[in-house]
Amino acid sequence: MRGFAAVLVLVFAGLASTVTADELPGGECLKCHLEIEDTIAELWKDDVHARAGIGCDGCHGGDPTRDVNELAKRSGSGYQGEFTAQEITLSCGGCHGDIEYMKARNPLLPVDQLEKYWTSEHGKLLAKGETRVAQCVSCHDAHGVREVNDAKSPVYAANVPAMCAHCHADAEYMSDFDIATNQYSEYVQSVHGKALLEKNDVRGAPACNDCHGNHGAAAPTVDAISNICGTCHSYNAELFLESSMASAFKDKSLADCVACHGKHLITHVSDEWVGDKPGTTCRKCHDEGDDGSDLALYFTDTITSVRQSFEEIEDLLGEAEAKGMDVTEGEDYSEAARQGLLQARTLIHSFSKPVMEDKVTEIAANQAAALEVGYAQLKAFEDRRRGLAISTLLLLLLTIGVAIKIRTLPPLE
């Protein structure tokens, strides 16, 4: 039985490999390269181009109908085995930048990759003759090119940081480029890095390319920072850009969001960041006692006060609930206040006391309502106990009355 199963497996495995080799474009080139167990041929099986019907000659030229090496690569067949970095970009860009060609094959795919590439730091250096920069195959691979949403692709969101770090974290490799190499080690500790790499949030968390661009990768300019962060954190960016702080930052050439939150090492925001004490973010620019410092003090005092009120609410509602009282309404108010606190933290980016005062008034109203429910439920519990005491007394009197009546009944025979 086991032998029969083994034969079946072998037969199907043989059929499968034959079918794959026959179906893939590549003609005699592929057959030959598969026979010599060339890794290029193996990679080709999963390549998007192979699946799109593009053969080896699409990039390398040559004659794929010939099964003799010398004839397939003969002079005049257009065969080119290896490419320089410059040639790679032109070869890939030749098709991917051709609107009509791409429209007929993959109309959803952008066609400006090469155009953008020449605006990137990589492209600019390559144009100057620096070949140690990233070009198409550095990121996408050459013969095993997979779609971006394929988890095995090096440009799949969760793989991008490691892919960029392959060069950018290599201090020796980057030594001639006057650029830091700690971006990756910082990024993995950041909220973005943890969300992407630990929680696998490939749709929400940004990888390197989400801030720096893909084909046009470059360090963002100071002016672009709030737009880049604002792509996701739109309300924070909107508040900041409308605030008085936006122009102040510009005057001092401070990079909007980055000046307070950092770049690659963006950690969870803490209420302690805001304040007038040394070490707080505000004190990087403001001195104790100036308007900015006073506003920071107002923010920190307000948020601390709101947080302390939550402790009181939790204790109160917890006490009432432990006594079996229904505190759902109070919890609803408390939750609304918590949402308000989250919004208040965002409103710090408006750097406006009146805006914050409005929000705090709303939070305070919800917190007061939650407290009211808690106190009302505790009072209701006390009322219930009193009611129980009175009813117990009445029932006791009735019980005594009945007991006396029983004793006064005629004795049993």
Add this chain to the structure above:
Amino acid sequence: MSTSPENPERPLLAWVRDRYPIAQFAEWAKHKTVPIGPGAFWYYFGGITLFLFFIQVGTGILLMFYYKGSADTAFESVRFISAKVPFGWLIRSVHAWAANLMIFSVFIHMFSVFFMRAYRKPRELTWLSGIVLLALLLGFGFSGYLLPWNELAFFATKVGTDIIGVIPVIGEPIMYVLRGGEEVTGSTLPRFFALHVALFPALLTIFTAAHLFFIQLQGIHEPDAWKAHPEQRKTMPFFPHFFMRELLLWLITLNILAVLAVFFPAELGVEADPFSPAPAGIKPEWYFLSTFEFLKYMPAHVGPMEGEEFGLLIISLGFLLWCLVPWIDRGRGRAMTTIVMVTGMAILIFLTILTYLGFVA
């Protein structure tokens, strides 16, 4: 309005007496007696159960003023009853606790009848009607548990109806009818509500009337020893002696209910969401815990049967034997009586242990 020469100060009584034979009823009541044997205390639990049933009817009607029996509205309506309706929390808590106490009381009543061997001829039908009443009360508990439409009740009902579905041949159709489909959904709630407030009360009223009628007709069971020693026979008048003592216990029961309702009010929990996964630790009400635990300990397969199927078969056979006890032990042989009593004690201990294990599980 006419007056009676015998009772000139009670015209209403005279008016009734002129039209209805209440004098005969009064005469019957005057001579109705209750035996005072060694287990006389246990006789009171039948009356306590009846008293709790009256409380259930009263509080149930009050709850129906506000309860809305559909999946969209049930949970919120119960929350409204508990939070906003004056004394709504009290009515709901008393209803929930009285249900539990009633089932506890009826179990005590049943086992006391069993151990006093009061099921013997001529009281076979009283025994059977009592078992039907127990089954109906369990049905009340099962159907009422789902009505608040909270998460715990939803999944407990799912587990409970799953168990019904295991019964060969008839299980699946019954489960389908109870659920109103293949799964417990919003369609299940109106069905349970209808059972809880229409069908079960009607059946319970009929069987309670039959049960009481049998008791009045045949009198309360007297200890077997009195047959051999009639000189030991001792009774007390039902009115007022027994009734006053029963009233005393009713007052104490009422006070226990009030204490439970104030210090342990009925919880509501989280609204049921049919699409959410079942929370951990789903358990039925305490009176179904022994069955639940028993089925849990069943192996996956017993011979050609599924473990649960086999477990239900055992429970069904046990229930059938319990119903047939009056015909198994007819009091003709001491050996059979001893076997039945020891078996009954073993069942009681077994159910208690399984219920305890269910609690701590």
